Amino acid sequence: MNRVRLAHLTIRARLTLVYGGLYLLAGVLLLGVTYVLISQQNGEKNVTISGAAADGPSGAPMVSGGAQSEPTHSIQLISDGTRAALHTLLTRGGIALAVIGAAAIALGWLIAGRMLQPLQRMTETARRIAEAPAADRGLHERIALDGPKDEVKHLADTFDLMLERLDHSFDGQRRFIANASHELRTPLTLNRALLEVAVHRDGASVEVRQLGETLLAINTRHERLIDGLLLLARSEAEVAERSFVDLADIVDHVTAQAHAGAVCVEVDPHEAPTTGNPVLLERLVQNLVDNAVRYNVSDGGWVRVASGADPAGRAVLVVTNTGPVVPQYEIPSLFEPFRRLGTDRLATAPGAGLGLSIVRAVARAHGGGVQAEPRDGGGLAVTVTLPAPLG
Numbered sequence: 392m393n394r395v396r397l398a399h400l401t402i403r404a405r406l407t408l409v410y411g412g413l414y415l416l417a418g419v420l421l422l423g424v425t426y427v428l429i430s431q432q433n434g435e436k437n438v439t440i441s442g443a444a445a446d447g448p449s450g451a452p453m454v455s456g457g458a459q460s461e462p463t464h465s466i467q468l469i470s471d472g473t474r475a476a477l478h479t480l481l482t483r484g485g486i487a488l489a490v491i492g493a494a495a496i497a498l499g500w501l502i503a504g505r506m507l508q509p510l511q512r513m514t515e516t517a518r519r520i521a522e523a524p525a526a527d528r529g530l531h532e533r534i535a536l537d538g539p540k541d542e543v544k545h546l547a548d549t550f551d552l553m554l555e556r557l558d559h560s561f562d563g564q565r566r567f568i569a570n571a572s573h574e575l576r577t578p579l580t581l582n583r584a585l586l587e588v589a590v591h592r593d594g595a596s597v598e599v600r601q602l603g604e605t606l607l608a609i610n611t612r613h614e615r616l617i618d619g620l621l622l623l624a625r626s627e628a629e630v631a632e633r634s635f636v637d638l639a640d641i642v643d644h645v646t647a648q649a650h651a652g653a654v655c656v657e658v659d660p661h662e663a664p665t666t667g668n669p670v671l672l673e674r675l676v677q678n679l680v681d682n683a684v685r686y687n688v689s690d691g692g693w694v695r696v697a698s699g700a701d702p703a704g705r706a707v708l709v710v711t712n713t714g715p716v717v718p719q720y721e722i723p724s725l726f727e728p729f730r731r732l733g734t735d736r737l738a739t740a741p742g743a744g745l746g747l748s749i750v751r752a753v754a755r756a757h758g759g760g761v762q763a764e765p766r767d768g769g770g771l772a773v774t775v776t777l778p779a780p781l782g
Contacts, residue, residue, distance in 0.1 A: 402510075403503045410499030411492060418488040425484070430477055509536055509543045513550060520554070530558035572621045579617065583610050619745035622674060635780055636672055638663035638698040638706050645676045646696055654684050654692040654712075661699040663706035665777040667757040672777075675753040676708065678746040679773055683712035688769070704779035705759075714770040722763050722771075726751045750775065 400408075516534050533554060536547035589595065590603035639660035646658045665672075676696075683694040694712045701707050717725075728748045747763075750773075754761045759777035766772055 403500070403507055406503040406506075407496060407499045410503070411496035414495040414499075415488070415492045418492060422481070422484045422488060426477060426480060429480065430473075509538065509547060512536065513547055517550075530554055530561060569621060572617045575617050576614070579610060579614050583607065583614070586610060616745070619749060622671075622745075622749055632668070633666040633781070634669065636665055636667055636669050638665065638672070638676070638708050638777070641669070641673050641676050642696050642698050642708070645673065645680055649677075649680050649684065651684050651694065653690070654687050654694055656680070656684070657693060657695045659695065659697040661697070663698040663700055663708065663777075664780045665706035665757070665759075666780045667777065671753045671756070675750050675775065678750050679708070679710040679775070682746040683710050683714075683771070683773075687712055687714045700779075701776070706777040706779070708775040708777075709772065710775075711766065711772040712770045713766075713768070716769045717765045717771055719765055722765065725763065726761070747773075 513534055513536075516532055520530060520532060533551045534547045535551065536544055538544050586603050586607050590600050590607070595603075639662055642658060642660045646656055649656060680694065680696060683696075687694065692713045694710065697709045697711075699707050726747045728745055747761075751761050754775050754777065757777050759775065761773065761775045763771050763773045
């Protein structure tokens with residue numbers, strides 16, 4: 392039981408207990424040794440009693456072999472003054488030991504906290520990185536611990552080296568996606584131009600036209616994929632330039648231009664002020680609406696788009712739709728790139744599989760978040776929360 396209780400104590404508390412316990416143990420031993428030395432050297436007297444008063448009723452000296460012998464008895468007595476001094480030593484020494492022990496425990500608490508400050512600094516840095524909106528958002532931070540070249544300094548430097556390598560790795564990944572996307576856009580644009588010329592030229596056969604239309608559809612899908620990758624790489628970077636944005640205006644604009652087909656789109660826009668990049672926020676709303684329309688039922692489907700502000704002043708966007716039943720355990724994977732419900736990485740699947748990934752990246756880049764919950768009977772309710780506008 393004691394081991395379980397000690398295991399729940401912090402390192403600072405355990406170090407304090409060790410310091411205080413060792414000090415109290417040393418004080419008790421010192422007090423005990425002092426008591427024994429004083430009692431043996433200063434507090435004890437040898438008293439010799441002569442005569443045979445206790446040997447016979449007459450008190451006459453005993454006779455042995457014609458000679459008289461007077462027996463002697465030696466005993467040890469502790470004087471009243473020495474006994475009082477020892478009592479005073481124990482009481483006052485115990486009180487002094489308790490007072491100084493309490494002071495030593497308090498001092499040990501302060502010293503342990505001072506010694507553990509570098510570890511606390513490392514913990515705070517790691518927590519800030521772990522709680523960053525995106526996994527790689529806080530990797531630019533460093534501990535940069537000053538001090539002697541001890542074990543704690545070596546641990547901090549190793550942690551900084553790990554952060555530096557992870558930061559370079561994520562930066563390289565983003566640059567690769569952006570560069571590859573830019574390089575791929577040129578041949579796709581050229582392919583689209585050549586296909587359009589081949590399809591619309593005079594004398595083209597029906598088979599050529601059908602083949603050209605199919606290739607144009609595939610090429611268009613690839614272009615959307617490349618555009619999505621570029622936007623994803625861009626939105627994962629923190630938004631530097633921000634301006635005032637009302638999500639209600641964006642909702643009105645996006646829903647007015649949405650191609651819903653047979654799906655009924657209901658709009659309930661209320662003021663939802665925030666600060667951010669208007670282009671990225673418009674793409675966030677557009678992706679949510681397009682995703683809600685695309686993954687819907689064929690008959691009687693609807694999409695509801697509502698915006699507003701919560702009691703804390705944060706902007707809230709809620710997009711709800713009918714659609715297929717989504718298991719709760721499938722929701723986290725829907726926000727991963729190229730993941731689709733039931734059609735993972737299929738070329739014939741609608742969309743590029745980047746819609747919700749871009750939504751999450753844009754929301755995190757603005758310091759917000761996104762959550763999705765399955766609806767009873769099918770469909771999703773996606774909620775985006777963005778910070779209140781900066782004063």
